[in-house]
Amino acid sequence: MNFPSRETVERLRREYPVGCRIVLDEMDDPYTKIPVGAQATCQGVDDAGNILCAWDCGSGLSIAFGADRCHKVRTDDEAKITLEWYGKRQPKENARCPRCGCRMDGASSRHALSRRAGIMICDEDGMREALEDAGIMERMQLTQWAAIAGPECGEGPWEG
Numbered sequence: 587m588n589f590p591s592r593e594t595v596e597r598l599r600r601e602y603p604v605g606c607r608i609v610l611d612e613m614d615d616p617y618t619k620i621p622v623g624a625q626a627t628c629q630g631v632d633d634a635g636n637i638l639c640a641w642d643c644g645s646g647l648s649i650a651f652g653a654d655r656c657h658k659v660r661t662d663d664e665a666k667i668t669l670e671w672y673g674k675r676q677p678k679e680n681a682r683c684p685r686c687g688c689r690m691d692g693a694s695s696r697h698a699l700s701r702r703a704g705i706m707i708c709d710e711d712g713m714r715e716a717l718e719d720a721g722i723m724e725r726m727q728l729t730q731w732a733a734i735a736g737p738e739c740g741e742g743p744w745e746g
């Protein structure tokens with residue numbers, strides 16, 4: 587067994603705060619059914635350095651310290667998968683805009699459907715995306731959205 591030092595565990599906890607989104611690179615288990623590229627929400631890091639995961643596919647397998655490899659969501663394609671996942675779980679009312687983080691009053695369906703992923707955003711951001719597509723505003727990266735950047739910075743799990 588390969589046990590990490592306390593410093594390593596603390597570094598892992600800073601790097602993988604609860605709520606951040608994780609992408610699987612490699613799992614050292616021939617029987618695992620979790621494919622490379624699958625995503626999970628981080629549940630924490632245990633004292634042995636294992637990253638506790640809630641995989642979108644329903645599995646609860648941990649990323650084993652020293653054996654498995656993963657990274658945090660860092661590309662727009664990866665962020666889009668996360669946003670689609672959040673979109674399916676977005677609260678029907680008073681949801682938070684995943685782009686700017688503001689509260690969207692009333693029914694989510696009355697706000698704007700994002701042009702980037704299947705998720706509702708606030709009316710102002712709907713307008714901004716239209717301006718981006720028209721070339722009038724510079725396009726915002728999906729990794730900069732509040733729903734992606736917040737959890738990655740340790741603000742906790744994204745709550746719709």
Ligand SMILES: [Zn+2]
Nearest residue numbers: 683686708711
């Ligand atoms: Zn917004």
